[in-house]
Amino acid sequence: MEILSVLWERGSATVRDVYEAISEERPMVYTGVLKLMQIMADKGLVIRDESARAHVYRAAVEKEETERRFVRDLSRRLFAGSAAQLALRALEMEPASEEEVAEIRKLLARRRQEASQ
The missing domain is CATH 1.10.10.10 (Winged helix-like DNA-binding domain superfamily/Winged helix DNA-binding domain)
Incomplete structure (x- = not known):
């Protein structure tokens, strides 16, 4: 990496x-x-x-796709596939900036909207 x-x-x-x-x-x-x-x-x-x-x-590989692949693998190996647990552990270790919190909220809102459709 x-x-x-x-x-x-x-x-x-x-x-x-x-x-x-x-x-x-x-x-x-x-x-x-x-x-x-x-x-x-x-x-x-x-x-x-x-x-x-x-x-x-x-x-030869895109940064974003590589990050997704590594995070997916990390989630499977350490958190039984739970992205939420992975995110919670990450946020416990390092506080998020206001901009990052805003991005997290946007993502959650988008996920909720997708789930309700």
Whole structure:
């Protein structure tokens, strides 16, 4: 996810770019980042452009869809599929801003309206 986050933020990057971005947050070995990115390319998560000496990578998956997939998996594994329990735990850990609370209310209102139709 860290690698994808860097690629989503930058659009495209070399292994060195990704390594340096991640290393600012925590210690990481260059060859570890390289290997992970090679595996990700093999799995279709990133696209590698080999036309230059330094290969340039970009995300092959959309951020929003990837987030949905991970959250769905997390919900199934830890909360028996309950999105509500997942949301409650998340909100207990980190308070939501007023803007986030407004978005949550809009989503709930939309869900209620869909359910009543």
